[in-house]
Amino acid sequence: MDNLLEVSNLNTEFKSDYGSKQALHNISFKIKEGEVLALVGESGSGKTVTSLSIMGLLPNNASIKEGEIKLFNTNKDEIDILTLSDEKHNEIRGNDISMVFQEPMTCLNPTMTVGEQILEVIIRHKKISKINAKKEMIGLLELVEIPDPIQRSNEYPHQLSGGMRQRIMIAIALACNPKLIIADEPTSALDVTIQAQLLELLKKLKNSIVTKTSILFITHDLGIVKELADRVIVMYQGKIVEEGNVLDVFERPKHSYTNNLIQSLPEFKIEKRNKENIQNITKSDNEKLILSIKNIYKEFPVDKGIFKKSTETVKAVQNVSFDVKENKILGLVGESGSGKSTLGKTIIKLIEPTSGQINFKNQDISGFNKKKMQNIRQKMQMIFQDPFASLNPRKNILDTLMEPILVHNLMKKNEAKEYISQIINDVGLPSESLNRFPHEFSGGQRQRIGIARALVLKPEFIIADEPVSALDVSIQAQVLNLLETLKETYNLTMIFISHDLSVIEYFCDEVAVMYLGHIVEMAPVNKLFTNPKHSYTKALLSAVPKVKTKKTNKILIKGDIPSPINPPSGCVFRTRCPNPGIECTGGDIKMGLVEVEPNHWVDKCCVKLD
Amino acid sequence: MEKFKIILKRFLLNKGSAFGGVFLILIVFGAIFAPIIAPYDWNAVDTGPRLSPPSWDFLFGTDIHGRDVFSRIIYGARYSLSVGVISVLFGIISGSIFGVTIAYIGGRVDIIGSRIIDVMFGFPSFLLSLLVVAIIGVGLWNVVFAVGLASIPHFARIIRSAALQVKEQPYIEACVSLGYGNIRIMLNHILPNIFPIIIVIATLDLGGAIISIASLSFLGLGAQPPEPEWGAMLSSGREYMRYAPWTMIYPGLFLFLTVMSVNLLGDRLSIALDARQSIGKGKV
Structure with a gap:
């Protein structure tokens, strides 16, 4: 040539x-x-x-x-x-x-x-x-x-x-x-x-x-x-x-x-980890529930002027229920528009749920007002996606980390200083960085600061909303490693939201796959990745380009995600399903999970197909 | 610090802002050290022949009472500058509180608050100040209050939109998730991030405020004789304009130069701080 x-x-x-x-x-x-x-x-x-x-x-x-x-x-x-x-x-x-x-x-x-x-x-x-x-x-x-x-x-x-x-x-x-x-x-x-x-x-x-x-x-x-x-x-x-x-x-x-x-690719890290210690799975099955949500709905009205009542709603989260056990990491995965971020924010009530129960440590917080929430927020924290926009540019790192401690009266100012410099070391930054401002740090370092801010209140539960997706691959790996060690040292329970399946596979214990506001499949990581049941999960898994495995036949799904304002009747996935049955199209089919194997939940519609 | 130096460099290299800066420094200096610099007492009558033209003894001439115009202008700077600054401070503080609050609370409060701003905008601000003076009475401090009040809708509207942008930033969401109260979020997190904008619009408005107060004084609603406020000096010099123009020219000239300097400075400040781009991104 x-x-x-x-x-x-x-x-x-x-x-x-x-x-x-x-x-x-x-x-x-x-x-x-x-x-x-x-x-x-x-x-x-x-x-x-x-x-x-x-x-x-x-x-x-x-x-x-x-x-x-x-x-x-x-x-x-x-x-x-x-x-x-x-x-x-x-x-x-x-x-x-x-x-x-x-x-x-x-x-x-x-x-x-x-x-x-x-x-x-x-x-x-x-x-x-x-x-x-x-x-x-x-x-x-x-x-x-x-x-x-x-x-x-x-x-x-x-x-x-x-x-x-x-x-x-x-x-x-x-x-x-x-x-x-x-x-x-x-x-x-x-x-x-x-x-x-x-x-x-x-x-x-x-x-x-x-x-x-x-x-x-x-x-x-x-x-x-x-x-x-x-x-x-x-x-x-x-x-x-x-x-x-x-x-x-x-x-x-x-x-x-x-x-x-x-x-540093997650697929290689998974392989490496599997080789190193298989006994990882035998970790004690602690069944203590930290969080349990039941039938959560979130619908946003579509605004049509000030005086007209809105008739349409964006159905962002539809009838979602799951439990998160202590020291476990639940992964939420789905394409953009699937409602995973909305769900995350609804759980810690940055967004009010339309209906449903949020039980956090045996307490239903779904009806709590702003005042009551402020005390609970100490126990549940969030790590944000965009490390550039989630830190106040006008506060130095010490102030950013000090303020929550003082607001919640956790300790005195001089004690807090020591505590903060220990935390900043824990996330892998030198103590000197405390006097600097966010713009002096790189994306990965900023995300470390974001993590430190989430940890500073000693929370028991953290929602991480795409914490690594704005970062480069090698930085991604570092931050994931960090989160893993922190999870051990700080005894964390997490919900980890990501669109990246390999990151989820590497990091989480359980996975819930979301599509158009519904959870369509939920299972422990190993089961879901080796034996996916729902056709959407299968398509997602095969869509990810991988370095290691040779793909022979890809399951391609057609078209785009339908609008959450007008989701398809019946099974919401039927418009893109590679093999839809007649029963999926009927309007009388209701979405809902069925336990096909112990701990492996799949949407009804796809179970029938098998 | 590096960034600060760059801002300073951008600032000084511009002829307009350099001129404005130098002139303002001179005026402020003159106002502070007026007793030392002014050759005569500002209120002493018959220091020289009445309505005598500018000479080495009386740099800017004398007025109808034989008072030295130069001394009066120097003392007058105290009035014009301080009343301008105070009225802008009053306006910007009230406007910031109003704008940030309605933007942060949002929903119906924001809609109603914005409509109030719109209605206030319907009146020309000078008319609004006249109306306020008509209600609360004549006097320099009443005029300052009136001009400040009339500038609130303008400030509130700009600050509201800036605050709206900052409010949407994830770090504000992070504040909520950390359990901060509303007032803390507004004061500690939103306000500092719109501060460059506040500084710029306040500076840009200062010139207008000085002019408005001088105008109201010229109409006899503000400073009363014998106070050496520039607007009032213009007003009292009006009758003798044909045979003693210096009684009007010099107060007018200083008013003009001061306002122009402030505006040049404000204009350049907005470019140097790049206020529009730096909202909430910390580029300053």
Whole structure:
């Protein structure tokens, strides 16, 4: 195969008020025709800067100090991208190289129909008549597997779901049969099931396109790399640390950074843990209940003006009941919009439940008012998802950790100081950090502070709402390790909310799978991951791209999550179920869990199918 | 500290804000050390010939009573600056309390509070101050109160929207989950995060407040003769404008320069603090 793009010795630099910083150091690589090259690295490693350098889309304060980027076009002419005029560069963008961005909503023009946006690209670059262009546009929409392409092309971006929008972006990128598509984290903003659909599409395109389009795929997800890419480049702090065939790199990583990256994946950690101590399971079966919730509902009215009464409600949580035993970790997993965060917040009454019972330590707190809750809050704490927004930027760490102690009158100020510096050491930060402000810390360190804040009141129960999903893989592993040790030392009971199944598998004792406000399956971790019963759980499990296991047949589920304002009648999952029965569609079917094996609960609808 | 230096640098490199800063420092300095700097007593009559033009003895001339205009202007700075600051302080404190409270409580309280602001906005603020003065009577401090009161809706509206943004931040949710009371959350967590905005809008409003108070004094509703308030000086100089323009020009000029300096400073301050971007994100 011939080379399509050659990047050699690329050095890119950023200037700011604080001086200049080199973002790329001597980056050199080649992309061959028809190949999928993955660029992997953590945030700040220079993946995106590399792609922007190729596209000539660097921000104004960035400059390329040194290096060459050569593109070989259809006639095998050698084009030096960096020396092109803006006009010539525009010709290349779209014609020879096109790009798919991470956030499809902000990259589409909200005032134009998606069809017009695709047409614009075709007409601009191919200079053909509108009728022909329209035919081509419909063809493209069919290519990216958009159902009802003619009708869809007349819709505006906001009328489409995230997955659909990303398909449109791909259609735009494909519009002029480019030689190279740069895809910058195209699936990171999407749910696993939607991501699986898109990856399947990309795989099909990769195998079917006769024009030998190459893809430069930028991602932080090693599972996707394994599934899609031919070759992989690992970047770290603006340098290429490893390059090679996907299989080689994953099986025999040469650089220690790559090795660490792979070893810090939850799937590897699970394997390692299983090898080390199997007796972990024999931990005493303490049956003391900390939390027991019964028939929790949460419905938000949809506002329609001040005076009109709202008739519709968002059914965020529907009839959820479960128990959490002392020293156990219950994982809540589901796609976005499944109601898992709402449920978490309802349990500690940051949101009032519409109905239902919340028994916390044999006390029904569902009816407690704000005053009464304030005392109970000491015993139940929360760890938040976004480590950047969950700390008050104007308080230093000491104040942030001191305030709760003083509010709850736990100890005197001088005692508290000692206690706080012990806690901050426990979460792995030096005592000196107490005098600093949140913006002086990295994301992982901030999350440690968030954890310390949750621990400072000596709670018995913690809800962790996606505590690691905003972090890079290696940081994720560190924070998970930390939570694990803290759980032992502080005797914690937890609800761990996550969309990431492998994190749940690594960290939790029990799992509840949520879909559209309902729990559809609940079981101990081992059972759920080895023997899933509900078709949604099966689909979720197979949608996660993994590095270790070879997937043979994926269970793909169609379409998107229905709106929680108008959930499907009968079984809520029936619209996406791979094998729905007639009985699922009936309106008389009520959702509800049935115990199929000891401690393994599955929604009625799917039990019948088996 | 690094960030503070950058803000200072951005600030001093701008000609407008540098001029405003220097002039204001001079004025404040003059106001504080008025007894030392002023060549004459501000209220001493017949220190020189009546309505004498500017000369080396009387830098800005004398007025109809033979009082030194320069001395009166220097003493007048005390009035104009302090009344402006006090009325803005009154307005911003009340506006902050009102705005933060309705934003934090939300729901119906917010809707009703916002409508009250809207109704108050319906009146031009100068008219509102006139109305208040008409009710509570004439006098410099009444005017200060009236102008402060009239500025509340403006402050409250901006602060409400800023507080709404901060309220949605997860760290406020974290405060609730830690069991903090409402007042603690408002005072300790929301207010500090909208402080840059408060400073900027207060500074930007200071010039307007000084002008409004001077205008009301000019109309004879505020400072009463012989007080050397600039607006009142303008008013009493009005009759002699044709043959002794210096009795009006100099108070007017100082009023103009002071207000302009304050506005230049406020304008630059809002850019330097980048208030809009820094809400709740701690970028300052």
